[in-house]
Amino acid sequence: MxxxxxxxxxxxxxxxxxxxxDGMGLSLVPWRPVxxxxxxxxxxxxxxxxxVSCEIGRQPGPFL
Structure with missing residues (x-):
């Protein structure tokens, strides 16, 4: 995740x-048009x- x-x-x-x-580093995930x-x-x-599945605008807790 x-x-x-x-x-x-x-x-x-x-x-x-x-x-x-993520505020501490960068991750690369497969790109999708959405x-x-x-x-x-x-x-x-x-x-x-x-x-890959993406949820836009969702976060598990405190974020940036």
Missing amino acids: CYGIYRRSVILTSRCCAMVD IEQRLVQQLAATVRGGG
């Missing part, structure tokens, strides 16, 4: 990823196998 603010997309040689800032509409908004991303 990755919680943070979506900052930008990053194009790697093999795929496109979303850069998520994420792009939520630039600088909070999201929670769960990566399972080859897929």
Whole structure:
């Protein structure tokens, strides 16, 4: 599970990823079109196998 603010997309040689800032570091999660509409908004991303699910504007507790 990755919680943070979506900052930008990053194009790697093999795929496109979303850069998520949790206030202590950055995480890369597989990019999906729905994420792009939520630039600088909070999201929670769960990566399972080859897929990713995102919840926009949700947080588990105190956040940034």
